[in-house]
Amino acid sequence: MKSKVFSFASVIVVVVCALLASIFSGGKYFALFSILAAFAVILPFFESFERKAATELLALAAVMTGISVAGRFLFAPLPFFKPVTAIVIVTGMSLGRQCGFMTGALSALVSNIYFGQGPWTPFQMLSWGIIGFLAGVFSEKFYKSKVFLYIYGGLSGIVYSLIMDCWSVLWIDGKFIPARFSTLVISAIPVTASYMISNIIFLFLIGTPLCRTLSRIVKKYGLKLK
């Protein structure tokens, strides 16, 4: 019953978004629609976590979130090296898509409590959550060939920062001005490249051992997470 109410509510949110968007065409209220749409996508995930998740999954998502956020502090002396994306990917891969999504989304929320919340929080939650979710979806491929994992890590770095740039351009005045977008992307190239390289390096160095640790836990306690 409760689940139906929630899926109904999220459908209503999406419909209202679309309606509002059609009323004020011209992209004037882009920021509002994008925030509503981000919530509309995140809510069903939270809802299914609420309904289905085992207590073990809850604790594992919490500890993986804690590791990725505390890892940002651990790696603070090394600029541009943030282990968050790599940890989210490994979590999604070895603990399943749901745990991956929750770890990604909550890492964004919790790390923004330390590093500053803003209108970008829902989008960071969504993009990191989707990165973890997709890592869970493609886990078979990643296990077969590590190259896919590294490619996925690199791509998620690029796509993440492109999406955030695209969103910031639209957020300024709701218009997609190519010159502004390209200025932002070009000025962000060092950061994007560092995301990509650091993701690949992290996955290369800790991907396999961290995966083994998590898989061992799953086997040892007989968890059924996937």
Next chain:
Amino acid sequence: MRIHFRFYSFHPFALVVYYMAILFGSMFIVNPVVRLEALLGGVIFLSLIRKRRMVSDIWFYLILFILIWITNPLFSHNGETPLFFMNGNPVTLEAFKCGASIAAAILASIIWFASAAEIIDDEKIVYLAGRFFPRLGLTISMALRFVPRLKKDFSACENAQKTAGLLTSDSFFDRLKFKLGILMSVSAKSVESSVIISRSMRARGYGMKGSTAYSRFFLRVSDVVLAVVSLITFVAEIIAVISGKVGIEFYPSVTELPVNFMAVSTYILYGITAFLPTIIEATEYLKWKYYISKI
């Protein structure tokens, strides 16, 4: 440290409604009066919270404002009053005015978000998430507890390995590998313990039917008043946005500032809402000052 703020002690729901009303108005009502109110109210309240820290932040905010303001005419060539030409493109007066308006909106929302982050702290986020999604709320609260604990574990492990002489060189790659070793060993230990925690939670009956949650927050009259005032402003903002009688247009030429009934009432309502936290803190300060016994 900020517990002594009156505004901090409002109920989370009232605060969320309040910040929604403020942010919606500052972002979506394209009107210089509303944006000025949002900016002023936000800056004054944030400097009340941050005190000394605000002095260094204000430079950052100023630079951000100027950056957005100055760059808008370079990207947007609409408007009918060209000031000069750059690379064959007109740089217009309207684009400058529009840029100032956009910069004010973005700055106001950043400043209000900064004060929201101080007022709606982690405890309130956990409460808000927990009201609708109890398991999610618990997960966030556990993650928040894990962060300082893991930070402590990381530094303990780092110190132990340093004294054991494991970090010998200063090169970037060696330091990275050293840190990754710490990350691996601490995470192996804490992942294992988290499963044990969850087993223990289940043994104590977590997730059984009929369990209730404890919360420190109680709805008081003042919370209801704040929520109602914010809701009225919120509704007025939505009406103002939908009717289109309050906003101004920048292109092709800047329209006049509207002074109809709806516009003036929006200015007044938004002004009251934007300066409400400052007014509340000021009255609390005066009460504190004048209620002291003068005998």
